[in-house]
């Protein structure tokens with residue numbers, strides 16, 4: 001596949017190839033392992049939007065910790081525990097199907113090795129369309145190419161970089177959420193959304209915009225095609241049990257995930273786009 005002038009291929013012996021984007025608007029980096037965006041840095045403020053663990057693997061041995069993991073065709077744990085959490089495409093080698101420089105930035109479309117896998121019986125085609133411009137637009141496009149409908153879930157599981165989670169607030173969420181830290185009980189979104197402990201919440205609301213507010217800056221996150229917004233920080237104890245997290249890593253990350261968690265039914269021939277745009 002011919003890459004556009006703003007895109008180069010970074011190869012190194014022990015790591016999975018990455019695409020490096022350098023255009024008039026931003027720098028970005030995408031690992032072909034999982035079609036996984038690992039960096040987005042607009043040139044307007046030179047501030048990295050995404051968080052990436054200092055201990056993540058980039059060699060294809062394990063899902064990348066940080067950036068934007070692609071969760072598909074299920075979110076979280078499968079009912080059958082033998083299947084991997086968050087689906088099977090984030091641990092596949094993806095390839096570029098389209099790459100073009102436009103007046104608004106660089107458009108790259110990638111596809112996984114296969115959409116077929118144990119734990120999912122749908123016949124689907126999956127594409128990830130990334131537009132690197134002044135904003136980062138991420139579209140996960142699912143098409144039902146079979147003759148019968150199927151149900152799936154998905155998430156753009158984005159890890160955002162924050163100065164200090166203890167001085168970070170979230171705005172734009174309301175209503176009920178499933179609290180995964182409290183045996184999936186239903187709770188109500190707080191007026192003032194701050195962080196002081198492990199947080200793992202599935203907000204049952206298609207919030208169009210959620211904003212991460214750090215004293216020095218804010219990150220607007222726009223979503224489309226979702227039925228939920230997931231908010232996660234592993235905090236101290238959970239991090240200690242993760243081989244690809246440093247002890248202090250939790251202080252500088254917040255996951256705000258544009259997600260489908262309530263079983264999306266796709267009819268034969270139907271196409272659905274799950275979209276997250278990062279400002």
Ligand code: TA6
Nearest residue numbers: 076085086157180200230232257
């Ligand atoms: O989106 C939050 C979550 O489902 C948490 O429960 C936690 O498992 C996190 O995803 C990370 O999952 P991973 O499989 O990448 O370690």
